[in-house]
Amino acid sequence: MRTDLPQTIRLADYTPFAWQVESVSLTFRLAPTATRVLSEIRFSPREGAQPGAFFLHGEGLRLIACAIDGAAVEPTLTDQGLTCPVPTGPFTFTSEVEINPEANTSLNGLYMSNGMYCSQCEAEGFRRITYYPDRPDVLAPFEVRIEGEAPVLLSNGNPTGSGKGWATWVDPWPKPSYLFALVAGDLVAHSDRFTTSEGRDVALNIWVRPGDEGKCAYAMDALKRSMTWDEEVYGRAYDLDVFNIVAVDDFNMGAMENKGLNIFNSKYVLASPETATDRDFELIEGIIAHEYFHNWTGNRITCRDWFQLCLKEGLTVYRDQQFSGDMRGHAVNRIDNVLALRARQFREDAGPLAHPVRPESYIEINNFYTATVYEKGAELIGMLRALVGDEGYAKALDLYFTRHDGEAATIEDWLKVFEDATGEDLTQFARWYSQAGTPTVTASTQFDEGVFSLTLKQHTAPTPGQPDKEPQVIPVAVGLLDSNGNEAVPTQVLNLNKTEQTFDFKGFINEPTPSILRGFSAPVVLEIEQSTETRAFLLANDTDPFNRWEAGRQLTRQTLIEALDGAPPRPELAAGLGRVLSDESLDPAFRALVLSLPGIDDIAQSLYDAGRTPDPTAIYIARKGVAQSLAAALEQPLGQAYEAMQTPGPYQPTAQDAGKRALRGAALGFLSHLDAGARAAELFAASANMTETTTALAQLIAQGTGAAQISAFAADWSHDRLVMDKWFALQTSACPPEQAAETARNLTEHPDFDWKNPNRFRSVFGGLMANTAGFHDATGDAYTLLADWLIKLDPVNPQTTARMTTAFETWRRYDADRQGMMKEALERIKATKGLSRDTSEMVNRLLA
């Protein structure tokens, strides 16, 4: 029972822990319903600290006994932990507790998945395992002994011994408790080795359930490439003798960077050409890299408190994006990242959940693993780099690693290394960490007597708790093109740091065309009045690939909005897209991105920003109409691309082949409007890889003609959980909007709908959320269905429930009827008796 109301935790209240933890020794006696955890923790008073009451976190633990220096103590227990009197000098605290992993459905702490023991401790799960100062600024070396029947018993660090029914591990690197991990089960390894630049011979293992060992090769290869890359690009080598990765089916997030023992959602490890798509391979590569890179940015240097989460996450996302760019091509990678940023982070920043990259308060920290902390956090690093240059960045990072290795650091520490390494004053830049909201940069131009003037204004709309914003430092990369499309002024970074500034470029005879915010040099919304001709000119000529794509995007967005008002697509659009489509000098992956139309959610936000009330159903219809007319105008080159982009021979998950398949898929998407899915049906029948199979199936489902293929797919793949997740997701995400809620409801009645498995739950309901017109269908059926299921899931898995309430974060955009129905759904969730702290914080913020 909770004895008090949920508390707000504030950055301003930070106080250090008054004791140092010298060492931790843990013994686990594993049993599914009654695991015993014995701990021995050596504490000593921290120099200069003011020892207050001694408090250890602990939740859901049955205390068997505890002692200080061997003498039994009777602590005061609350539902959050224990307090007891302690000696003034160093002392050893021992305890024995009992926990029930089998009953733990929250997947937080020690739990069971398919008979395997598995832990998840970030952010505050360790307190569900034993009594401990469960905060990231308490670092200690850990020794672990595991006793259990499972053949494989794993923990952090290096193995030091094992026998029948036991194993011991020592992790010499002091770490916070959120990086602790334990896995025990009947697992098999896909193994390899890696020799570091420092000459350390490291054993690499990917542990999976028997039968899955044939699906680990790609993840292993990605791991070795990540290790090499971090040595070459950041000078960071691995620091233990083993690196273990475990794949688990029941997991709330993507993966977790526990020291020396990364735990992964199996979806981001297991892959074969038959079962995984190009996108799966790309995600596996990126997430393997992300977790590995955390070893230095997160583990060796960790966060002082959870407000500093972006210190490890923003930087690690930035690093994994750099890596993916190096592996797969920077232009396409940047566009993909910006698409994701706009879809998730801009949406968050524009709604009731907007918060700064470094929030100042929270109720449940698990609700702050957000696109703002991660993706916008990464954008801030990219801007810092643009401001100090590549060399300054490298110097600052070297200083960061030497100065803070082994520490729990803050954003102030991070900015200070940049200031010390480069001499820059980053006082104003720091506002990016404390001000929420996406700045709008409005650009206008003037040409007068050979001088081209660019005026930039910045404005950030109010966000919850932040009515007024100060101007930020915005690096705006700009280039100027002459009338032949040649670079008249190559890219330079303008430093916009006032509300309004004008930048002059001199010496022109004819007025140049500006290409602004090249490479998306800052996470802002750029507003500029441009004619259709100018956009078409930039789409044809811009030398910056990001802005070339962006020009096409602006054209398609404008066309979609005009189509809503009944206007036919402008001919410039089909002509511009046709040229890109057939330009063989361009990367197919880039061409596919230029051809992809903005989604319904994107258009809805644009309309809302322009002061209109979006109707998702109308946008769906207009978008379909535009796609049809583009398909008709470009039928011939689309058909050609569809034929030319085949990838004969065995499937290869390379960026090159994936790009061809992406362009082929984009062409198929248009052509399906003309042939009622005939090509898609052919492709489905002939396909030997999951990318083409799912591309074809999605088209058939969207056309409403896929019943036979849906059944065939299920018959082929009912034995494979990850593939069946796709089967569930495709149906809810791709089906015609008026069928979405009904499709989702029917799927929840399917015998394989294991709703306690987060991947399966997210397949059905994440798919429904992604079907924007379906989710917002005027009946409100989807709102009701989702609310019903969130209410059901909350007591079982609060974290996943809370995350999925974001389906409603755009509710204020819509008309009164939809608003009323969404509000009612949220109110109903809010009124649920015993609602978790996680979900309750989210619905309160959504409704505020």
Ligand code: 0A1
């Ligand atoms: N640190 C991990 C993500 C993660 C966060 C929280 C979790 O449980 C609440 C699990 C994983 C990462 O960035 O990969």
Ligand code: ZN
């Ligand atoms: Zn991370």
